[in-house]
Amino acid sequence: MDMQRSDIHSSDIPIVCRACEARHGGACSALSPQQLGELSKHSSRRRLQAGTEVVGQGEEMATCANIMRGVVKLTRMMPDGRQQIVGLQFAPDFLGRPFAAESPHSAEAATDTEICTFPRHLLERMVTRAPELEHRLHQQVLKELDEARDWMLTLGRKNAQEKVASFLFLIATHYDPETVDGSAFDLPLSRADIADFLGLTIETVSRQFTKLRKENVIRIENNRHVTVPDIERLQQFAGID
Amino acid sequence: MDMQRSDIHSSDIPIVCRACEARHGGACSALSPQQLGELSKHSSRRRLQAGTEVVGQGEEMATCANIMRGVVKLTRMMPDGRQQIVGLQFAPDFLGRPFAAESPHSAEAATDTEICTFPRHLLERMVTRAPELEHRLHQQVLKELDEARDWMLTLGRKNAQEKVASFLFLIATHYDPETVDGSAFDLPLSRADIADFLGLTIETVSRQFTKLRKENVIRIENNRHVTVPDIERLQQFAGID
DNA sequence: ATCCCGAATTGATTTCGATCAAGTCCGACC
DNA sequence: GGTCGGACTTGATCGAAATCAATTCGGGAT
Numbered sequence: 001m002d003m004q005r006s007d008i009h010s011s012d013i014p015i016v017c018r019a020c021e022a023r024h025g026g027a028c029s030a031l032s033p034q035q036l037g038e039l040s041k042h043s044s045r046r047r048l049q050a051g052t053e054v055v056g057q058g059e060e061m062a063t064c065a066n067i068m069r070g071v072v073k074l075t076r077m078m079p080d081g082r083q084q085i086v087g088l089q090f091a092p093d094f095l096g097r098p099f100a101a102e103s104p105h106s107a108e109a110a111t112d113t114e115i116c117t118f119p120r121h122l123l124e125r126m127v128t129r130a131p132e133l134e135h136r137l138h139q140q141v142l143k144e145l146d147e148a149r150d151w152m153l154t155l156g157r158k159n160a161q162e163k164v165a166s167f168l169f170l171i172a173t174h175y176d177p178e179t180v181d182g183s184a185f186d187l188p189l190s191r192a193d194i195a196d197f198l199g200l201t202i203e204t205v206s207r208q209f210t211k212l213r214k215e216n217v218i219r220i221e222n223n224r225h226v227t228v229p230d231i232e233r234l235q236q237f238a239g240i241d
Numbered sequence: 242m243d244m245q246r247s248d249i250h251s252s253d254i255p256i257v258c259r260a261c262e263a264r265h266g267g268a269c270s271a272l273s274p275q276q277l278g279e280l281s282k283h284s285s286r287r288r289l290q291a292g293t294e295v296v297g298q299g300e301e302m303a304t305c306a307n308i309m310r311g312v313v314k315l316t317r318m319m320p321d322g323r324q325q326i327v328g329l330q331f332a333p334d335f336l337g338r339p340f341a342a343e344s345p346h347s348a349e350a351a352t353d354t355e356i357c358t359f360p361r362h363l364l365e366r367m368v369t370r371a372p373e374l375e376h377r378l379h380q381q382v383l384k385e386l387d388e389a390r391d392w393m394l395t396l397g398r399k400n401a402q403e404k405v406a407s408f409l410f411l412i413a414t415h416y417d418p419e420t421v422d423g424s425a426f427d428l429p430l431s432r433a434d435i436a437d438f439l440g441l442t443i444e445t446v447s448r449q450f451t452k453l454r455k456e457n458v459i460r461i462e463n464n465r466h467v468t469v470p471d472i473e474r475l476q477q478f479a480g481i482d
Numbered sequence: 483a484t485c486c487c488g489a490a491t492t493g494a495t496t497t498c499g500a501t502c503a504a505g506t507c508c509g510a511c512c
Numbered sequence: 513g514g515t516c517g518g519a520c521t522t523g524a525t526c527g528a529a530a531t532c533a534a535t536t537c538g539g540g541a542t
Contacts, residue, residue: 160499
């Protein structure tokens with residue numbers, strides 16, 4: 001029985017090999033058993049320390065990967081060193097681009113991270129033969145595009161306080177989408193990274209953290225551990241309707 | 242004979258009906274003659290005056306379209322009225338999303354525009370049956386994603402002068418990609434739109450135009466017509482390597 | 483041509499975030 | 513425990529862009 005295209009949601013993981021299955025909870029219906037076997041044979045688990053570069057801007061990308069654990073930041077840099085984080089990828093996102101030789105940005109592990117890599121050329125062969133697979137990848141890219149455009153509004157039109165609140169809201173909701181109240185989490189980024197994500201300086205980020213703390217929007221322990229007593233209040237500070 | 246996936250470039254137009262063919266120069270190899278006929282039967286040409294809204298943020302999208310002529314701006318708005326242009330689509334770009342009911346942003350004709358529309362449900366059926374089609378749409382979305390992320394760097398890390406120069410460079414290269422020297426064009430956006438694209442105010446945009454004019458980076462006639470005597474110099478002002 | 487009105491420019495002033503400069507915290511290591 | 517060093521915070525000052533306020537420009541209607 002044909003599955004309707006509209007039944008596929010962007011939250012579905014596009015590609016899953018045997019090594020990923022357990023964590024991702026279920027096989028990928030887009031692949032035949034043979035393909036799954038082939039993929040699993042050439043996949044490999046890798047652990048990345050925080051700060052490890054996965055691929056540099058403009059470099060050849062020989063592999064794609066599933067993020068099993070951790071957060072990967074995508075960065076664009078100007079010749080003079082100014083840089084901007086243009087995307088954050090959370091587990092279980094897919095990383096990389098079949099049919100693209102060069103990476104348009106560098107990718108770096110923001111936290112300690114575990115990924116499951118696949119040879120790019122193998123994926124390309126599979127994508128060509130399994131339209132379902134391309135559709136799933138396409139859906140993930142559309143999600144990334146919407147997120148990028150949301151963030152353009154944040155970068156272009158929000159003030160420092162709204163930017164920092166928007167970042168905290170993003171992290172809070174990505175770590176635990178179910179949470180409506182009383183969420184707590186460790187920040188996956190340093191102040192410097194947060195500044196590069198928000199188009200601010202570390203000093204400004206720090207001051208806004210302090211302000212939000214004094215307004216009881218958040219509590220902070222050990223610089224990294226954040227508690228949000230009222231996520232809707234945070235959302236208001238972020239300027240999101 | 243199978244065409245290799247890698248032979249398809251992002252510059253290829255994903256979908257072309259008979260009404261588009263002449264202008265787009267060639268049929269779409271992804272469609273069978275029957276499909277082409279079906280598509281052409283349900284396609285319709287529309288002229289849009291500058292300022293006409295194609296679809297509102299969060300609205301139902303019943304159609305997709307090829308832009309035949311003109312420029313369409315994609316906008317996200319905050320509840321208090323602040324807005325950000327999150328994308329500019331030039332002819333012959335594809336507009337809309339098969340398999341997405343709601344538009345994530347509003348789309349509005351920036352200039353007088355001509356589009357060729359297709360019913361969304363028809364495209365969805367075709368995409369499901371022609372994997373090649375999905376691949377082409379996927380490539381266009383990837384291009385949009387790269388452009389959005391490039392622009393995030395501009396919004397987050399460039400100063401007003403670099404932003405305005407980046408905008409002019411973008412327009413100059415999109416209007417006539419071949420031009421290396423001495424290009425001239427009409428701006429497709431008002432100062433207010435440019436401000437919304439760059440995350441600035443109209444006053445700041447205006448002042449930067451004046452500065453660039455005084456530095457002989459550009460010449461301006463009648464507020465809209467711009468001449469760039471040395472595009473590489475403009476590129477330097479834009480902070481692009 | 484003249485009037486009108488919205489778009490664009492220009493000027494004066496304010497403000498928010500950047501910059502410069504200490505200081506403090508905290509974990510790693512001895 | 514002590515001390516070293518990087519990450520973070522806090523304070524003082526500066527400056528670029530926002531804001532407020534007039535003009536000026538330009539295109540369309542009469």
